[in-house]
Amino acid sequence: EAGVAQSPRYKIIEKRQSVAFWCNPISGHATLYWYQQILGQGPKLLIQFQNNGVVDDSQLPKDRFSAERLKGVDSTLKIQPAKLEDSAVYLCASSLDYTGEQFFGPGTRLTVL
């Protein structure tokens, strides 16, 4: 069974630039999560989708971050404009439903200069 796929794996940008991350969850998984993991900290949930609807985006900085999950499958997370403090690993995870085990992708390491 294929796991959660993310791209790119690494991204370096300058502050005030825009960046987008892509996630392809495990086939059939209804729930998709985006996390931000700053170096030395635990992952922080940014947004949770159930199919293509948002369940929880309370910790998403909506002035600069946006996410969508069109057709309830793939998802993209965008940052516009990026700040230095956005440097982190962005993790995508999926689960069969909102109570199920989360399977994590390898993450995208973002460096903002």
Place this chain on the structure above:
Amino acid sequence: AQSVTQLDSHVSVSEGTPVLLRCNYSSSYSPSLFWYVQHPNKGLQLLLKYTSAATLVKGINGFEAEFKKSETSFHLTKPSAHMSDAAEYFCVVRNPGYSSASKIIFGSGTRLSIRP
């Protein structure tokens, strides 16, 4: 409000000795609790989970955890450490329900080092 506290940022044990990683939680509900492991340059992997069934939960690779409601703890243990256990471990709390209150909170992590 819910929270999770991992009491040790770094634990170092000798190979073959017991492992104890401590986790305390706070929740207004009856939460689900999880332990995840993150090896260097690898994705997060579920070790075990508690979802209101048996209080002693067995996971992969010989790990287990005991849910103690009176102490609001969910400590992770293993009888005998192996070199391959060296990794970062995260305790996670999740409130039940399908609502905005059903937040997922990760602890700050405990780095486990194994001495030969």
